[in-house]
Amino acid sequence: MLRAKDWWREAVVYQIYPRSYADASNDGIGDIPGIRSKVPYLKTLGIDAVWLSPHYPSPMLDAGYDVSNYRDVEPIFGKLEDIEGLIKDLHNAGLKMFIDIVPNHTSWEHPWFKEALANPPTNDPSVPAKARYAEGPWAKYHLLRGQNEGKAEPNNWESVFGGPAWHEVKDLAGKPTGWWYLHIFDKSQPDLDWDNQEVRADFRQTLRFWFEKGIDGFRIDVAHGIAKADAYPDCPELVDGDPTNKNPYWDQDALHDVWREWRKVADEFEPQRVFVAEAWVFPAERNARYLRADELHTGFNFPFLKCPWDAEKLRETIDMSMTANAIAQAPTTWVLENHDVWRAATRYAPVIGSAEEIESNARQMNLGRDGDWKAQRDLEIGLSRARANLMTMLALPGSAYIYQGQELGLNEVFEIPAEMRQDPSFITTGGKLVGRDGCRVPIPWDNTTETFGFNSGTPTWLPQPESWKKLTAAEQESDQNSTLSLTRTALKLRKELPALGGLTDDVAALVWDEVAPGVLSFVRPARLGGSAVRCVMNMGKQAQKLSFAGEVLLVSEEHGFDNGLLSPDCAVWLTA
Ligand code: NOJ
Numbered sequence: 001m002l003r004a005k006d007w008w009r010e011a012v013v014y015q016i017y018p019r020s021y022a023d024a025s026n027d028g029i030g031d032i033p034g035i036r037s038k039v040p041y042l043k044t045l046g047i048d049a050v051w052l053s054p055h056y057p058s059p060m061l062d063a064g065y066d067v068s069n070y071r072d073v074e075p076i077f078g079k080l081e082d083i084e085g086l087i088k089d090l091h092n093a094g095l096k097m098f099i100d101i102v103p104n105h106t107s108w109e110h111p112w113f114k115e116a117l118a119n120p121p122t123n124d125p126s127v128p129a130k131a132r133y134a135e136g137p138w139a140k141y142h143l144l145r146g147q148n149e150g151k152a153e154p155n156n157w158e159s160v161f162g163g164p165a166w167h168e169v170k171d172l173a174g175k176p177t178g179w180w181y182l183h184i185f186d187k188s189q190p191d192l193d194w195d196n197q198e199v200r201a202d203f204r205q206t207l208r209f210w211f212e213k214g215i216d217g218f219r220i221d222v223a224h225g226i227a228k229a230d231a232y233p234d235c236p237e238l239v240d241g242d243p244t245n246k247n248p249y250w251d252q253d254a255l256h257d258v259w260r261e262w263r264k265v266a267d268e269f270e271p272q273r274v275f276v277a278e279a280w281v282f283p284a285e286r287n288a289r290y291l292r293a294d295e296l297h298t299g300f301n302f303p304f305l306k307c308p309w310d311a312e313k314l315r316e317t318i319d320m321s322m323t324a325n326a327i328a329q330a331p332t333t334w335v336l337e338n339h340d341v342w343r344a345a346t347r348y349a350p351v352i353g354s355a356e357e358i359e360s361n362a363r364q365m366n367l368g369r370d371g372d373w374k375a376q377r378d379l380e381i382g383l384s385r386a387r388a389n390l391m392t393m394l395a396l397p398g399s400a401y402i403y404q405g406q407e408l409g410l411n412e413v414f415e416i417p418a419e420m421r422q423d424p425s426f427i428t429t430g431g432k433l434v435g436r437d438g439c440r441v442p443i444p445w446d447n448t449t450e451t452f453g454f455n456s457g458t459p460t461w462l463p464q465p466e467s468w469k470k471l472t473a474a475e476q477e478s479d480q481n482s483t484l485s486l487t488r489t490a491l492k493l494r495k496e497l498p499a500l501g502g503l504t505d506d507v508a509a510l511v512w513d514e515v516a517p518g519v520l521s522f523v524r525p526a527r528l529g530g531s532a533v534r535c536v537m538n539m540g541k542q543a544q545k546l547s548f549a550g551e552v553l554l555v556s557e558e559h560g561f562d563n564g565l566l567s568p569d570c571a572v573w574l575t576a
Contacts, residue, residue: 008274009331010501011048015403017339018077020442023455032078039089046491049096051219059109061188066107070206087214096216104222105189112140120171121179141190142182150178156234162429186424194226207265223277227252251281259295284324291330298333311520311539331504334393337403343439346412349382351375373414373434383409388537388556388571394490395535397509409483412438446474481558498528523576534576538566550574
């Protein structure tokens with residue numbers, strides 16, 4: 001519906017987490033040949049592009065977000081030829097391909113960091129690290145002397161995964177040196193110093209390396225984190241892991257220069273190459289600064305993902321982000337699930353017996369840290385809401401992301417034995433944070449093997465729950481009311497109905513209706529000779545009589561919209 005060069009403004013992108021998609025080698029961990037075998041499935045799903053979470057060589061201490069070589073493929077996942085083959089397969093199927101890039105930190109197994117460790121910093125307190133090591137390997141990493149004669153961390157910064165964000169460097173004999181390196185995430189993920197020109201030049205070359213291989217875009221990990229405030233001031237107030245606070249390592253102005261440099265690299269290529277930013281930046285106006293014309297093309301809309309099941313708040317969130325993005329003339333990029341947050345079907349599931357279900361569930365977003373994961377939840381309601389909100393998301397103007405398994409309505413898995421859990425946030429906090437393993441469980445494809453067709457039967461790296469027997473893609477294939485069928489139909493209609501595309505950064509691309517409290521209702525105006533489309537979602541507790549005329553295009557549940565009555569937790573698309 002848009003000019004080819006603007007495809008990203010309305011693209012639906014499907015996120016693949018390579019460890020958990022499909023396992024052709026039958027070692028229990030997914031791989032690229034496995035993904036290639038699913039290209040026909042991806043094509044029939046009706047998406048426009050795939051985003052692959054990190055595929056790089058990695059010790060996997062943060063599931064691949066700890067990269068030790070940015071220009072190769074992790075042997076567990078395959079070889080360079082495999083990813084070249086995947087790019088070709090996807091392009092032949094008419095799909096674009098994004099990969100992940102992780103610029104904030106490397107793995108501690110990256111050659112730069114190994115080189116740094118082999119050149120331990122001095123213990124002489126009179127030598128400032130920056131000056132002493134300006135030309136040396138440590139200059140690429142944030143390195144500071146500790147306080148109190150080397151006995152305590154340089155400042156009070158905390159790691160997102162819990163505990164201090166500093167790790168003390170040991171000398172070659174294993175003795176503490178009094179020097180500390182920064183790791184905003186795991187201690188195996190030392191933060192790079194983006195003031196360093198070698199770091200900048202090297203990453204630009206990495207972008208070109210993959211663009212030349214035909215990659216259409218990059219998802220930028222922690223795009224709000226690469227610059228740190230000068231002089232490393234203490235955090236004013238530690239709000240545990242909450243990126244909305246004013247920590248001196250988030251959303252610093254200096255980082256925008258780097259995104260301008262990256263944009264220039266993307267613009268060297270034809271057809272258009274694009275970026276999507278993972279930036280947990282609030283409010284929406286700050287976030288839109290990443291999307292200025294000479295910076296990144298798109299960025300995830302996390303306020304939408306974090307919004308509780310509440311019509312008024314959802315409308316406010318949609319309005320706020322569309323207004324802010326319109327200033328930058330950037331589309332909004334809607335997202336409800338990814339590999340870092342609880343599955344929507346669980347998040348929206350009310351806690352049984354809790355009056356406060358909505359507020360409490362809404363907090364369970366950021367790295368799964370707040371959730372009462374032992375509480376009993378009504379998953380049936382949760383799934384209805386997840387399906388309804390998926391329809392709403394796909395009716396909104398802009399680009400949208402679907403996380404693998406969201407199209408199957410998978411729930412968060414909590415029954416994972418502690419010894420199998422791999423998320424560093426679980427490990428670092430000794431299990432205080434349940435972490436993100438529960439949304440990373442291997443996909444159930446069919447009932448042909450004990451691992452639901454994920455491989456030929458070798459136990460999967462995280463266990464799949466028995467209850468997924470009924471949720472396999474094959475089971476859902478033949479059920480026209482399944483979440484898979486709903487997703488396919490919604491994606492097909494989205495392509496067929498011109499009203500659902502178009503100028504997605506224009507606030508006039510959506511017009512609100514006033515229906516009743518608890519009901520979210522909007523119209524996407526008619527264009528290109530097609531009729532207008534209305535999307536109505538009932539987020540209240542009572543069924544709602546709708547007085548709208550119009551042909552029913554799609555309903556989120558089989559009997560969700562009978563005789564003009566929209567059931568709670570259901571959505572409908574109508575012509576308008
Ligand atoms: C965000 C990624 O999505 C998450 O999975 C990872 O742990 C952190 N960045 C650190 O790279």
